[in-house]
Amino acid sequence: MAKEYKKIYSRPYAIMPVMSGYCPGCLHSLATKIIAEAVEELGQQENAMHILPVGCSALGLLYWRGDMVGAAHGRAPAVATGIKRCCPDRLVFAYQGDGDLAAIGLAEIISAANRGENFTVIFANNSTYGMTGGQMAPTTLIGQKSTTTSEGRRVEDAGYPIKMAEIIAQLEAPAYVARFALNTPKGVNEARKGIKKAFRMQLEGKGFTFIELLTNCPTNWGMSPLKSLQYMTENTMKYFVPGVYKDVEVGA
């Protein structure tokens, strides 16, 4: 009996076979890969419309294969609203960082979610302004050091890290709101499933879907990639607890 090798996995079609612009071990890169896998599994390569933010989170533009539109800082949900209303059959998703979504773009995300716009927002929360060199973000943890909180974030000065998934889930309109962490194989597989579900619900016209992905920034956190994954388990995930926060398909 002869033996041969059959390929059972290779990178998804929607990311081109070139090196990404992200730092080694950056989970933006892993997030982009699983979004591409979800798009591919749903056969939506030609139909997907990717709205880019400002930040490292926009570096997907260097290797994403498909239609993209770049929005001004924080305005991706407004751009997505316009595109989805004009092209309701397209699979529209915005990929936004925490500075982009939870600071400068807070009004846009809350308003789009509150209107129940029929698109998906994927929110990459790495607790920092990665691209500009690691300043404090609204999601920086208490005690976490950044270039603007050199002794660690203090509640007295900066308040508490903002829990976007919980806030969006409190609104009446959103259809699906969940948070996943990308620092373990289990978390990655659950996140891919969650993204796929959000995309399917959008294609079925079920309304606004929101996926928060806990990610890292080894470069600005000043850690090796592996250490940053451990930091997430020990710190990030204790405050930003993964889970499904709203799902209109459950008990419906």
Next chain:
Amino acid sequence: MKIEINSNLCKGCEFCIAFCPKKVLKMQSERGPKGYFIPYLTDNDGCTSCGICATMCPDGAIEVFKEVETDG
């Protein structure tokens, strides 16, 4: 081999090495074409083609193969 790592895509983050349940991945001692250290499979028979390394690879640098029997 049951896995292939594209040395033009890999950035040497070590996630695949850390998460491989069979511990059959190791870093090469020489740098690859882009200046990063690239892992290699130390034991092809020990690899179960589980794909966990590929799941965790941020850069989609890993392809996974399964050994199948063919007639002839």
